[in-house]
Amino acid sequence: xxxxxxxxxxxxxxxxxxxxxxxxxxxxxxxxxxxxxxxxxxxxxxxxxxxxxxxxxxxxxxxxxxxxxxxxxxxxxxxxxxxxxxxxxxxxxxxxxxxxxxxxxxxxxxxxxxxxxxxxxxxxxxxxxxxxxxxxxxxxxxxxxxxxxxxxxxxxxxxxxxxxxxxxxxxxxxxxxxxxxxxxxxxxxxxxxxxxxxxxxxxxxxxxxxxxxxxxxxxxxxxxxxxxxxxxxxxxxxxxxxxxxxxxxxxxxxxxxxxxxxxxxxxxxxxxxxxxxxxxxxxxxxxxxxxxxxxxxxxxxxxxxxxxxxxxxxxxxxxxxxxxxxxxxxxxxxxxxxxxxxxxxxxxxxxxxxxxxxxxxxxxxxxxxxxxxxxxxxxxxxxxxxxxxxxxxxxxxxxxxxxx
Numbered sequence: 001x002x003x004x005x006x007x008x009x010x011x012x013x014x015x016x017x018x019x020x021x022x023x024x025x026x027x028x029x030x031x032x033x034x035x036x037x038x039x040x041x042x043x044x045x046x047x048x049x050x051x052x053x054x055x056x057x058x059x060x061x062x063x064x065x066x067x068x069x070x071x072x073x074x075x076x077x078x079x080x081x082x083x084x085x086x087x088x089x090x091x092x093x094x095x096x097x098x099x100x101x102x103x104x105x106x107x108x109x110x111x112x113x114x115x116x117x118x119x120x121x122x123x124x125x126x127x128x129x130x131x132x133x134x135x136x137x138x139x140x141x142x143x144x145x146x147x148x149x150x151x152x153x154x155x156x157x158x159x160x161x162x163x164x165x166x167x168x169x170x171x172x173x174x175x176x177x178x179x180x181x182x183x184x185x186x187x188x189x190x191x192x193x194x195x196x197x198x199x200x201x202x203x204x205x206x207x208x209x210x211x212x213x214x215x216x217x218x219x220x221x222x223x224x225x226x227x228x229x230x231x232x233x234x235x236x237x238x239x240x241x242x243x244x245x246x247x248x249x250x251x252x253x254x255x256x257x258x259x260x261x262x263x264x265x266x267x268x269x270x271x272x273x274x275x276x277x278x279x280x281x282x283x284x285x286x287x288x289x290x291x292x293x294x295x296x297x298x299x300x301x302x303x304x305x306x307x308x309x310x311x312x313x314x315x316x317x318x319x320x321x322x323x324x325x326x327x328x329x330x331x332x333x334x335x336x337x338x339x340x341x342x343x344x345x346x347x348x349x350x351x352x353x354x355x356x357x358x359x360x361x362x363x364x365x366x367x368x369x370x371x372x373x374x375x376x377x378x379x380x381x382x383x384x385x386x387x388x389x390x391x392x393x394x395x396x397x398x399x400x401x402x403x404x
Contacts, residue, residue, distance in 0.1 A: 001247050001250050001251060001387065001390065002387065003383050003384060005268060005382055006243055006247075006383035006386045006387060007208070007378070009239075009242075009243045009246055010235060010239055010240070010243060010378040010381060010383070011378065012033060013030055013033070013234075013239040013242060013243070013337070014233040014234060014235050014239050014378050015233070015378070016085075017022075017029050017030050017033075018233070019117065019227065019228075019230065020227050020228040020234055020239075021054075021227060021228060021229065021230040021250065021270070022052050022054075022205050022227050022267060022268055022270075022271035022275065023052045023053055023054030023055070023201070023203035023204070023205055023271075023327050024054055024203075024230075027143060027205055027226075027227055027267070028037050028204075028205065028206060030226055030227075030242075031047075031205075031206045031207075031208055031226060031265065031267060031341050032206075034208060034226060034242060034245070034246065034265050035047060035204065035206075035208045035210075037246055037249070038210040038245075038249040038263060039210075041249045041250050041253040041265065041280065042212070042253050043210040043211060043212050043249055043253075044210065044211045044212070045208055045209065045210050046209050046210075046211070047206050047207070047208045048206070048207045048208075048279055048283075049204050049205070049206050050204060050205050050207060050267075050275045051202070051204055052203050052204060052205045052268075052271070052273065052275050053076065053167045053200050053201065053202065053203060053205075053273075054199055054200075054201040054202075054203040055075060055076045055167070055198070055201065055230070056197070056198070056199045056201060057073040057075075057079075057196075057197060057198045058197035058198075059072075059073065059197055060072060060073045060174045060194070060196040060197065060198075061193075061194070061195045061367065062145065062174065062176075062192060062193070062194050063192070063193045063372070064086070064184075064187050064190050064191070064192050064193075064203065064386050065190070067144070069176065069180050069183065069184060070176060070180060071145060071174040071175065071176045071180070071194075071196075072143075072174060072175055072176065072397075073174055073196050073197070073198045074146070074162045074163070074164050074165060074174055074175055074198075075162055075165040075171040075230065075272075076165060076166060076167035076173050076200065076272060077164070077169075077173045077174070077196065077198050078171075078172045078198060078200070079172060079196045079199065079318070080142070080143050080172035080193075080194065080196050080200035081195045081196075082104060082142045082143050082172075082189065082193075082194050082195075083193050083194075084102060084103050084104045084142050084143075084192065084193070084194075085102075085103050085104070085106075085189060085190070085191055085192075086103065086104050086105075086106060086184065086187055086188050086189065086190055086191070086192045087100050087103045087104070087105050087106065087141070087188060087189075088105070088106040088108060088110060088144075088184070088185055088188050089105060089106070089107060089108075089111060090107075090108045090109030090110060090113065091109060091110045092110070092111065092131065092132065092135075093130065095107075095132065095135050095136075095139075096135060098139070098270075099139070100139050100140075100141045101139060101140045102140075102141070102142055102144055102303055103141050104141065104143060104144070104145060104192050104194055105136075105141035105143075105144050105145070106144075106146075106147065106181065106184050106185065106188070106230075107143045107144060107145070107147065107163065108146075108147040108178075108181045108182075111287070112146055112147055112148045112149070112163050112181075113149070113188045115148075115161055115162065115163060115164075115165065116129045116132060116133060116163055116164055116166075117129045117130075117271040118165065118166040118167075118169070118225060118273065119133050119166060119168050119169055120168050120273065121272070121273075121274070121276070121279075121348060122278070123344060124339075124344070131224065131368070132357045133164075133166075133169060133208070134399050136171055137169075137171070138250070139299065140171070140237070141171060142171075142172075143171065143172040143173065143174070143194050143196070144164070144171055144172070144173035144174070145173070145174055145175070145176060145181075145184065145194070146162070146163035146164065146173060146174070146175040146176070146182060147160070147175070147176050147177065147178055147181020147182075148160040148161050148162070148163050148175055148177075148185070149161075149176070149177075149178050150367075154316075156379065158372050158373055159369070160175055160176060160177045160178070160182065160355060162175045164177055165272050166272045167200060167272055167273065168272070168273070172196055173196075173197070174194065177223050181275070183306055184229060185239065199278075204395065205227075205267050205268070205275060205276070206267065207267045207268075207276040207279050207280070207281055208265060208267075208273070209262055209264050209267075209280075210249060210262065210263040211261070211262050211263075211264070212252065212253075212255060212260070212261050213255070213257060213258070213259055213260035213261050214256065214258055214260065215258050215259060215260050216255070216260050218258065218259045218260060218290065218292055218397070219259065219260045219261070219290050219291045219292060220259055220260070220261050220262070220291075220292055220293045220294075220295070220355055220397065221261075221264055221291055221293070221294045221295070221346070222245060222248060222261065222262070222263050222264070222294075222295045222296075222393070223245075223263075223264040223265070223266055223294060223295070223296045223297070223343075224238055224239065224241025224242050224244065224264075224265055224266070224296065224297040224298060224342075225238050225265065225266040225268070225269035225270065225293075225342060226238070226246050226265035226266065226267055226275075226296065227269060227270050227271055227276075228264075228270055229270045229372040231372075231373075231374065232371070232372050232373055232376050233374070233376055233377045233378070234270075234373060234376055235301075235378045235379075235380060235381050236299050236300065236301055236358065236361065236370070236376055236380065236381060236385060237270070237298070237299060237301055237370075237371040237372065237376055238297070238298050238299065239378075240288065240298075240299075240300045240301035240381055240386055241295075241297035241298055241299075241300055241356075242265055242299050243386050244300060244356075244386055244389050244390050245263050245265060245297070245389030246391070247386065247387065248263065248390055248393060248394060249263055251391070251394040252394060252397065253391060255397075255398075259292065259302070261397070264280065266280070266342050268396055269341070269342055270372070271300075274276065277342060277345055280345070281345065283326075284346040288349035288350065288351055289350075291346065291349075291350070291351045291353050292351075292364070293314075293318060293353070293354070294343055294344035294346035294351055294352070294353040294354070295348075295351065295353070295354045295356065295393065296341055296342050296354070296355050297356045297357075297369070297389070298341040298342065298355070298356070298357055298388065299341075299357040299358050299361045299362075300356055300357060300358055300383075300385065301358060301381045301382060301383070301384045301385045301389075302358035302360050302361055302380060302381065302382070303380055303381060304360045305314070305358060305360035305363075306325070306330075306331050306332065306333045306356060306359045307331055307332050307333070307356060307357070307359060307385060307388070307389055308332075308333055308334070308335025308336075308356070308357050308359040308362045309326065309332060309333070309334055309335060309354055309355070309356050310311045310335040310337050310338060310354070310355040310356075310357070310362075311314075311334070311337075311353075311354055312337060312343065312352060312353040312354070312355070313347070313349050313350075313351075313352045313353070314352045314354070315352060318352065318400070319347045321396055321399045321400060322354065322396060324399065325392050325395060325399075328392075328395070329388060329392045331385060331388050332388070332389075332392055333356065333359060335355075335359060335362050336362070337355075338341050338355060338362060338365065339355070340365070341355055341357075343355045344350070349360045351374050356393075358385075389404075
């Protein structure tokens with residue numbers, strides 16, 4: 001395990017495999033790469049194949065008379081070719097009062113300030129989001145145009161962001177900037193022509209779990225999501241987390257202690273249906289009490305700043321060991337709590353958790369313009385930090401007496 005290994009693994013995950021989105025061939029290659037490598041270090045692996053949806057789009061066109069407007073296909077949307085009157089709604093109250101069946105509906109303003117959670121998403125789904133989607137399904141516009149701004153905390157660095165990213169929602173939709181939305185508002189009542197070229201493709205994805213240790217009723221789960229958004233190399237979101245898992249697999253290959261360790265490259269954090277996470281929940285129903293601790297890696301290794309570790313409900317004895325690690329490694333600091341990651345699965349089930357992220361990214365969650373974009377490439381990663389994180393976590397795990 002060294003710096004060159006970090007570079008090699010990043011190249012494989014972000015360049016040799018250009019697309020790790022769920023359902024893609026690249027995603028399956030990435031999981032196979034992980035599985036083969038951790039198996040070579042003596043870890044037992046279990047792989048579950050899950051039905052998912054891949055998606056392809058070929059752009060969209062929007063015209064009103066002779067004027068064209070720039071719009072983009074919403075991820076996992078159905079395609080369409082429609083000619084219909086344009087209506088608009090900017091608030092929930094407006095949407096509730098409008099009759100929009102058979103129209104193309106422009107959503108803007110308060111309705112589009114944050115990305116709507118997928119209708120079947122179980123981990124975080126505000127009532128307002130559910131109400132908006134339910135109203136749209138009841139009122140049945142022919143298609144949607146969603147004018148959005150910036151919301152890095154939920155949608156990453158993409159501008160504009162897709163308001164709807166949901167393969168379970170069947171009203172065709174496109175999205176565009178606030179500026180285009182303002183121009184379209186002046187056209188309300190006019191006839192629009194919208195064509196969106198989008199295909200849903202039945203596919204499959206693999207969820208792997210690597211295990212080591214003697215006691216399945218006393219587990220530490222170290223996780224990082226292996227998938228990435230379409231169109232993004234996904235270096236710090238989250239190839240770097242996977243690299244640290246691979247380093248830990250090598251560093252802990254001789255560990256045979258009383259606590260079981262699971263390495264879990266979740267497959268689905270950047271996908272509307274989170275299939276790997278849902279499968280993990282299903283398999284662990286009634287067993288989360290056996291998980292002593294989750295350590296989740298997401299957004300680690302950014303070239304600026306240190307590595308932040310955020311703590312959630314740690315027992316005092318575990319926190320003491322972690323404080324010792326923070327004092328020993330100059331590149332690690334304690335960070336403030338954040339919940340936009342797979343550690344939330346464990347927190348919601350009552351498990352203690354540690355979330356590991358780049359300090360710079362943590363401090364710019366609401367404004368960064370990197371994740372989910374083409375900028376998230378290996379060039380923004382400091383591989384030395386990945387080695388430091390792996391060695392520090394190895395020392396932390398070894399400091400827990402049950403592993404010795």
